[in-house]
Amino acid sequence: MPELPEVETIRRSLVSVEGARITRVQGRCVQLRQPLTTEDLRPALGQRIVGSSRRGKYLLLHLLDGAGLLFHFGMSGTLLVRAQAEPRREHDHLVLELEQGTSLVFHDPRRFGLVRFVANAEEPSEFAQLGPDAWCDPYDAEYLFAQSRHRRLAVKAWLMDQRVIAGLGNIYASEALFRAGIRPGRQARRLSRSECARLHWAIRTTLAEAITAGGSSISDFLDAQGRPGYFQHRFQVYERERQPCLHCGSPIRRRVLAGRSTYYCPRCQQ
DNA sequence: ACACGATCCTGACTGC
DNA sequence: TGCAGTCAGGATCGTG
Numbered sequence: 001m002p003e004l005p006e007v008e009t010i011r012r013s014l015v016s017v018e019g020a021r022i023t024r025v026q027g028r029c030v031q032l033r034q035p036l037t038t039e040d041l042r043p044a045l046g047q048r049i050v051g052s053s054r055r056g057k058y059l060l061l062h063l064l065d066g067a068g069l070l071f072h073f074g075m076s077g078t079l080l081v082r083a084q085a086e087p088r089r090e091h092d093h094l095v096l097e098l099e100q101g102t103s104l105v106f107h108d109p110r111r112f113g114l115v116r117f118v119a120n121a122e123e124p125s126e127f128a129q130l131g132p133d134a135w136c137d138p139y140d141a142e143y144l145f146a147q148s149r150h151r152r153l154a155v156k157a158w159l160m161d162q163r164v165i166a167g168l169g170n171i172y173a174s175e176a177l178f179r180a181g182i183r184p185g186r187q188a189r190r191l192s193r194s195e196c197a198r199l200h201w202a203i204r205t206t207l208a209e210a211i212t213a214g215g216s217s218i219s220d221f222l223d224a225q226g227r228p229g230y231f232q233h234r235f236q237v238y239e240r241e242r243q244p245c246l247h248c249g250s251p252i253r254r255r256v257l258a259g260r261s262t263y264y265c266p267r268c269q270q
Numbered sequence: 271a272c273a274c275g276a277t278c279c280t281g282a283c284t285g286c
Numbered sequence: 287t288g289c290a291g292t293c294a295g296g297a298t299c300g301t302g
Contacts, residue, residue: 003295033278033297057296074296076280091280110279112296153273162297169295218295219282259275261293 002073004135004167005210005231006221007059010079011052013223014061017081017104021048024097033074033114036093041117044069044096053121056130056166060121068121069096074112080105081224104224134167135207141197148188148196155191156184157258159203168203171216171238174263176202178237183269184262185255209234237263 002010025045027038047063054060059079061069071079084103088095094106094115106115118124131147132139147164148155158164159173168176177184179202182195191199215221215229218239222228236246241254245265254263 006295031278072296074279075294076296108279109281110294110296112278114297151272157273160296171295216295221295258273260296 002057002077002215002221003169003172004054004057004133005172005207005213006215006229007054007057007073007167008135008211009215009223009229010073011054011059013225013227014052014079014081014104016225017049017098017100017102018051019048020098020100020102022046022096023099025094026097027094030093030111032093032108032111033072034116036115038094041069041094041115043067043117043119049098055127055133056162057169058124058126058130060118060124062121066121068118068124070114070116070118070121070124070126071106072114072126074108074110074114076110076220077106077108077113078222079224080107080222080226130162130166131164132166134165134203135211139165139200141193141200144200145191145193145196148191151188153188154185154257155182155188156262157260158188160258160260165203167207170260170262171218171235172203172206172210174238175236176206178202178264178269179206181269184257184264237265239263 022044025038025041029037049061050064051062059071082103082105084101091109092105092107096104151158156173159168180198210231213229213231216231217228218232237252240252242251245252248267250265250267252263253266254261
C-alpha cells in the first residue's frame with residue numbers, strides 16, 4: 001500500500017493525536033519484519049507525542065524527550081486513530097491508548113511492516129541507508145544523472161531502490177516514468193542528462209499531485225481518520241493494461257521488471 | 271560489485 | 287461451493 005504519498009497522507013492525518021500522552025501500550029508479540037513486543041515499546045509509555053515526520057516511506061512519531069516511534073507500513077500497514085470503545089480487529093498488532101480517549105492502532109494483515117522504539121528520533125539507523133527524500137529533500141537532475149552512471153538495471157527498478165531516492169514504490173515509479181516519457185526497461189546508465197531532468201520534474205509533480213489527492217486507495221488504503229485517497233483516478237498507466245494511453249491512444253502495456261508489474265505506453269515512452 | 275529470484279504473510283480474485 | 291493457483295502498494299537475503 002503505502003508509498004511516499006500515502007505515508008505523507010497518514011502523517012498529515014495524525015494532527016489530532018499531537019500533544020496527547022500515551023497511557024497504555026497493548027499488543028501481542030507478533031512477527032513483523034522484526035518481532036514486535038510491547039516490552040520493546042515500554043519506554044514510550046507515559047510519553048507525550050509532540051509531532052511527526054517522514055523520510056521516504058518511514059513515519060516517525062516524535063516524543064517529548066527526543067525519542068520516537070518508527071513505523072514502516074510494508075505492503076498492507078496502516079495507522080488508525082480510533083475511539084478506545086471500538087473493538088480490536090484482527091491484524092491490529094499494536095494499540096497505543098491516548099489520554100484523550102482515542103487509540104492509535106497499527107494494523108497490518110501481511111505483516112511486512114515495522115514498528116520500533118528509537119531512543120533518538122533525530123537519526124534512526126534505518127535512515128542512514130536512504131537517499132534523499134523524493135519529494136521534500138533538495139536533490140536535482142544532476143544527482144539522478146550521477147547516481148545512474150554504471151547502473152545496468154532497469155531504470156524503473158533503479159527508481160525503486162531507496163538508496164537512490166527514498167519514497168518511490170511500484171505505482172509512482174511507473175507513473176513518473178510515463179510522465180517523463182522514459183521506457184521503464186531501459187538501463188539506468190543509458191539515461192541522458194535531459195532525460196534525468198524530465199525524470200526529476202516528473203517525480204516531483206507526480207508526488208505533489210498524489211499528496212494533494214490524499215494518496216492512492218487501490219483496495220483498502222485509508223488515512224488515520226479513515227478517509228480514502230483519490231489519486232487512483234488519476235493513474236495514467238498503472239493497472240491500465242490494454243486500455244488506451246490518455247495521450248496517444250496506444251494500448252498500455254504491462255511487463256514484469258525485477259519481479260514487479262510495470263505499466264507503460266509503448267509509443268509515448270522511449 | 272551488482273542484479274536477480276526467493277522469501278516473509280494474508281486476502282482478494284479467477285478459473286476449474 | 288470449494289479448492290488451487292495467482293497476484294498484490296516492500297524490503298532483505300542468498301546466489302551466481
